[in-house]
Amino acid sequence: AQSVTQLDSQVPVFEEAPVELRCNYSSSVSVYLFWYVQYPNQGLQLLLKYLSGSTLVKGINGFEAEFNKSQTSFHLRKPSVHISDTAEYFCAVSFSGGYNKLIFGAGTRLAVHP
């Protein structure tokens, strides 16, 4: 069965420090991978996506993620966070073939402190 695991429910970090939010998936078929961000009481906004090609994907707001097929991971990174990056981050996976379902992880709350 396909699934997505976000390994940390909360990540506290100081402003200007680097951050990594971890995401692992389980699938027997090819995948497409997404990271979304959600600010309080708002909808989800796409940060970046991996469809094919280069395994290092750059997104908005200085975020990037690396697809690692052998480790079935798609970790999100930012070299220097800002207070405004405080939000909930969701990893999501869709699978090639069949119904286009998007499976979401439980989310990671990033809290950036001054």
Next chain:
Amino acid sequence: DGGITQSPKYLFRKEGQNVTLSCEQNLNHDAMYWYRQDPGQGLRLIYYSQIVNDFQKGDIAEGYSVSREKKESFPLTVTSAQKNPTAFYLCASSIEKISYNEQFFGPGTRLTVL
């Protein structure tokens, strides 16, 4: 500007009442989705529709109903049969005819049952 609108942003209802949440999109997307979000649980799929006049149950459809009479609109009714309806509800849409499933989200409706 193309996008997804949800109304109202906040909704209060008394126990035993049905309530309908609105979702409209002008992105010309074929597929539309409804998700429920509870703290610490990520997003759970309620219903989805890939084409007008057709829709399927998601993972937690009990106590909910939908209709898809127009491509642009996918209203969700929360019925009195839904045992715990207080939650944040998100509507999304996607282009159906592509292999991956990048979804675009509305701003959400927060439903509180008094």
